[in-house]
Amino acid sequence: MMKFMPEPHLLESPRGREWPHPLVSRSAATGPLPVRADVVIVGAGPAGLAVASALWHLGVSDVVLLDRDGRPCQRFFDRIDTLGQRVLRSPYEHHPGVEGYRDCELLDFARLHWSRLTPVERREIRMAQAGHRSVVPVDVFEAYSRHIAAVHGVTARTWCADVHEVRPGRTGLAVHTDHGRVNARFTVLCLGEERRAAPAAWSGGVGYWDEPVPASARSVVVVGAGLSAAHVIANSLARGLTVRWVLRENEERYQCADVNASFFRPEGRARFDHSSWSDRLTLMGRHRRASVMFEFQPLLRAAEADGRLTVHRGHAVVDARPGAVRLADGNTVHGDHVVLAIGTTPSTGEGLLPADIVRARDGWPDLDERTLAYRADPRVLAVGAAACMVLGPAARNIDGHRVATARVAATIAARIGVTVPTAMEVAALV
Numbered sequence: 416m417m418k419f420m421p422e423p424h425l426l427e428s429p430r431g432r433e434w435p436h437p438l439v440s441r442s443a444a445t446g447p448l449p450v451r452a453d454v455v456i457v458g459a460g461p462a463g464l465a466v467a468s469a470l471w472h473l474g475v476s477d478v479v480l481l482d483r484d485g486r487p488c489q490r491f492f493d494r495i496d497t498l499g500q501r502v503l504r505s506p507y508e509h510h511p512g513v514e515g516y517r518d519c520e521l522l523d524f525a526r527l528h529w530s531r532l533t534p535v536e537r538r539e540i541r542m543a544q545a546g547h548r549s550v551v552p553v554d555v556f557e558a559y560s561r562h563i564a565a566v567h568g569v570t571a572r573t574w575c576a577d578v579h580e581v582r583p584g585r586t587g588l589a590v591h592t593d594h595g596r597v598n599a600r601f602t603v604l605c606l607g608e609e610r611r612a613a614p615a616a617w618s619g620g621v622g623y624w625d626e627p628v629p630a631s632a633r634s635v636v637v638v639g640a641g642l643s644a645a646h647v648i649a650n651s652l653a654r655g656l657t658v659r660w661v662l663r664e665n666e667e668r669y670q671c672a673d674v675n676a677s678f679f680r681p682e683g684r685a686r687f688d689h690s691s692w693s694d695r696l697t698l699m700g701r702h703r704r705a706s707v708m709f710e711f712q713p714l715l716r717a718a719e720a721d722g723r724l725t726v727h728r729g730h731a732v733v734d735a736r737p738g739a740v741r742l743a744d745g746n747t748v749h750g751d752h753v754v755l756a757i758g759t760t761p762s763t764g765e766g767l768l769p770a771d772i773v774r775a776r777d778g779w780p781d782l783d784e785r786t787l788a789y790r791a792d793p794r795v796l797a798v799g800a801a802a803c804m805v806l807g808p809a810a811r812n813i814d815g816h817r818v819a820t821a822r823v824a825a826t827i828a829a830r831i832g833v834t835v836p837t838a839m840e841v842a843a844l845v
C-alpha cells in the first residue's frame with residue numbers, strides 16, 4: 416500500500432459547479448402528509464437516503480421520509496458549507512448507495528462526469544481505482560446524493576416536517592409532526608447527531624462550529640480538536656484574523672479519519688461483535704477520537720510559526736463566555752469571538768419514543784444486534800449514530816450507514832412480505 420502524503424491543495428476542490436439534472440423529478444414532496452405509509456423514515460440525511468434507496472431496490476414502495484429541513488441531505492451540506500469544507504473526509508468507497516446491488520456508485524458517478532473535474536480530482540479517482548485512499552469533492556458527493564435521491568424516488572417522497580413523537584399503538588406507530596400525523600407499520604429513525612452544547616455550568620453566549628464567525632471579529636478563540644475546529648481556524652486565518660486554539664490533549668492529532676480504519680471493515684466489526692458491553696464502551700472511546708485531516712498540518716504549522724495562530728495544548732476549559740475562555744490552570748484566553756467545536760451528540764430516539772422503548776444504557780438505545788430494531792418494539796429501527804453499540808464507531812459515518820441499511824431494509828422487506836433475495840441471489844446480481 417502506497418503511503419499517503421498530505422497535500423493541502425487537495426482541500427481546494429471547486430464548489431458550486433453545475434451538474435446535469437437527473438432524468439427523473441428532483442422536486443420535493445408537496446401537499447399534505449400522507450395519512451399512512453408502510454414505512455416512515457424520520458430524517459432524510461445520508462442515512463435516511465441509504466435506507467429509502469435500499470427499500471426501493473427491495474420493492475418496498477410505500478415509504479415516506481420526514482425531515483425538518485425538507486430536502487434530502489440538506490443539514491449535512493448546510494453544515495459542510497458553513498464550515499467552507501470542499502472535500503469529504505471519507506473516500507470514494509464510502510457512499511450512500513446500496514449494498515449488494517450494482518447501482519451507480521459514487522466512483523461511477525464521478526467518472527461519468529470526468530469532463531467537469533479538475534486534474535487533481537481526476538487523479539484522486541485514479542487513486543481510488545487503484546485501491547488507495549482518495550479524497551472526494553463535496554461537489555461530486557452532493558450531485559451524487561441528488562442523483563441517488565431522484566432515481567430511487569426519495570426526493571419525491573420527502574416531506575418537510577418536524578417529528579416530535581413516535582407513539583406505538585396496537586395496530587401501528589403514530590408519527591406526530593408539526594404538520595400532522597402519519598400512521599406507519601414501521602418507523603426507521605435516521606436522526607443523525609446534534610451539535611454538542613457547552614456544559615450547563617458554563618456562562619454561555621458563545622458561538623458554535625455550525626454558525627458563521629461574525630464579520631466584525633478581529634480575533635477568535637477556537638475550542639476543540641476535530642475537523643470542524645480546523646475548518647473554523649483555517650477560514651479565520653484566511654480572513655486575516657488572529658486565532659487562539661485551545662486543545663485538551665497535549666498534541667493535535669492528524670489522521671485520515673476519526674475512526675480507526677479497521678472498524679470500516681468486517682474484521683473490525685467482528686471485534687466489536689464478540690465484546691462485552693463494557694469492552695464496547697472502551698473500544699468506542701479508544702477508536703473514535705477527534706482528529707484533523709493530514710492536509711491541514713502544513714497550513715496550521717506555518718500559521719503557528721509566524722504567530723497568527725497560538726495553540727494552547729493540554730488545557731481543559733472550565734468556562735466560556737463572550738470574548739473569553741477560562742482554563743483549568745486559572746489562565747484566561749481572550750478573543751473577540753469564541754467558537755466551540757466540541758463535537759456532536761448522537762440522537763438515539765430519546766424524546767421521540769417512550770423511554771421504556773429506548774431503554775437507554777450509558778446513553779445508547781437497546782437495539783437488536785441482527786436487525787437494529789428497538790428490542791422493546793421491533794417496529795422501530797435505527798440507522799446512523801444511534802447504532803454505534805451494535806456496529807462500532809463507524810456507525811456514525813457514511814460507510815456505517817451502508818452496513819446498517821442492509822440489515823434494516825432486509826428486515827422490513829421480509830416483515831412486509833416482499834421477497835428478499837438471498838445472499839447468493841444478490842451476489843449473482845453484483
Ligand SMILES: Cc1cc2nc3c(=O)[nH]c(=O)nc-3n(C[C@H](O)[C@H](O)[C@H](O)COP(=O)(O)OP(=O)(O)OC[C@H]3O[C@@H](n4cnc5c(N)ncnc54)[C@H](O)[C@@H]3O)c2cc1C
Nearest residue numbers: 458460461462482483490503504505578606607799812813
Ligand atoms: C461537517 C461534517 C462533515 C462530515 N464529513 C463526513 C465525511 O466526510 N464522511 C463521513 O462518513 N461522515 C462525515 N460526517 C459525519 C456525518 O454527520 C455523517 O456521516 C452523516 O451526516 C450522518 O448522516 P445522518 O443521516 O445519520 O445524519 P444527518 O446528516 O444529520 O441527517 C439527519 C437528518 O434528520 C433530521 N432530523 C433529526 N431529527 C428530526 C426530527 N425530530 N424530525 C425531523 N427531522 C429530523 C435532521 O434535520 C437531518 O436532516 C461529517 C459530519 C459533519 C458535521
